[in-house]
Amino acid sequence: MNDANTTSTHTLKPARQLADLPSRFPGESAEYRRARNALLAEEIELRRQIERVAAQRRALPPGGIVPEDYRFDGETGPATLSQMFGAHDTLVTYNWMFGPQRARPCPMCTSLLSAWDGEMPDILQRVAFAVIGRSPIDRLVAFKEERGWRHLRLYSSGGNTFNRDYAAEDPAGDDLPALNVFTRAGGVVRHFWAEEMGPSTADPGQDPRGAPDPMPLWTILDMTPGGRGSDWYPKLAY
Template identity: 25%
Template sequence: MPGKVVCRDEWLAARKELLDKEKAAVRAAAAFKEQLRNDFPMVKLDKAYTFEDPKGKYTLAGLFQGRKQLIVYHFMLGPDDEAGCSGCSFLTDNLPSSLTHLYAADTTFVLVSRAPVAKIEQYKKRMGWDFPWYSSFGTEFNWDFNVSLDKDVKSPVVYNYKEMEKPFKGELPGLSVFYKEGNDLFHTYSTYARGLDGLLVTNQLLDLTPLGRQDVPWKRHDEYDSKDLKAN
């Protein structure tokens, strides 16, 4: 059994002590977000990119869908992959079931992968998702934002703002944020690897439990055995 069993008064004392640390963590997170909003610079984008979905082709500006902000999740699904990354699939399952609240805040959210449209649509149907999902196939978008890596082309190979110790070729996850002012587009933020952890609501909920995350080998949601999903 995790932890120890104590009386209510001892539990309350421990909870108050933990609350101080919890509040400090919340304040630190708030300070980080304030710096990101108010003090962090942005870079104007001049390169043209083309994206595609079943309805047609779009520029990066077109992905904004008329809004001022754009969040792109770089989903690991390459041209030669048979299925989307299980980790990216887990993250996508944790996204809001409705994007309406983001839209109300003048913000568009999309997925982008380097796989062709047909492969994206096939996997999207399998997972039962309706998020906007575009192909960047044939453009340099994924390379420019360091989520498609090619040890034979790019040297050194950089991911998460540092050179990788071992050569790597393929797709990696990330999230990038863009801002639109008039006709000008700006790159404001990107995060990778553990920086994506805050999007995993399942993990945030499990972190509050005695057993924690339990190092569960997350699967695509249609790959769990019935024994993994105990009935109520």
């Protein structure tokens, strides 16, 4: 069920009832199945919580009007924020930590963007998507070619204040990652939502991250016995 709003019109069965499955896999013990079913009930509750949060996000009141139609340098020439929407009424932007002060881009951002590049043809059916970095556009494109990205649309914000205005630059001028969503209606562009979880909201012993986590890498590792680990991060090359 894709639309969380539909769940409000139905009485949901208790998660524990849905999770009461018989033995399913070769050699599993009764102890394993009891523990697995208890975990399955929690996974069902987590799915329901994700749906509730998504519905609450969609119901946000109108966000602030964007103060200016920022001008960026794109791969095919200059482009304004409003032009990035194309035919869509929603624009997602990701600020890539590859500013002019960096010799190489952030490995974590790069890992995330590599995953999104494969999904981008599907994403672009629903919304517009722009990857923004503060380095000159030629430098951004050179790394795109090195990495083999095919579908990401890159823009340089080196000549505007977009990074500073939308939380992708700290007071010292260092670039930070940022995920923002904008909407356009009647010619008016508004800010809809931003990822605002970070170091100040992180729980003890955990890396700062949002929820749901947008990185497929961590989603996969969270399903394994070793989890994410505490001493490993993606690299630009292996």
